[in-house]
Amino acid sequence: MQSAELKEKLDALERRYAYGEIYAKFSAELKAELREIEVNLGKLPVLYRTTSVNSFFGLAAEISQKMEQKERGKSSRDTDFSLLVDQ
Numbered sequence: 001m002q003s004a005e006l007k008e009k010l011d012a013l014e015r016r017y018a019y020g021e022i023y024a025k026f027s028a029e030l031k032a033e034l035r036e037i038e039v040n041l042g043k044l045p046v047l048y049r050t051t052s053v054n055s056f057f058g059l060a061a062e063i064s065q066k067m068e069q070k071e072r073g074k075s076s077r078d079t080d081f082s083l084l085v086d087q
Helices: 002-016 023-043 055-072
Strands: none
Touching: 002 023
16 A cells, blocks of 8 residues: 555654655655645545445345255255244
């Protein structure tokens, strides 16, 4: 990620040239880039991940399982609705 890379470069620069002119020049540039990236990251919307399955994907998975069972010869209309389960 750019932010982490810039922080590493800034830390390395600070260690090498703590009191020199080179430090002042390059640290200001790196700090400005870092601020810009952090501002842009702050503008991004928060993305939420849900635990529920979209009904389309759930149905597609169910159809896929039924087709696989049919291809293996393990499925019939009678077994889709078990008489052992009380509805």
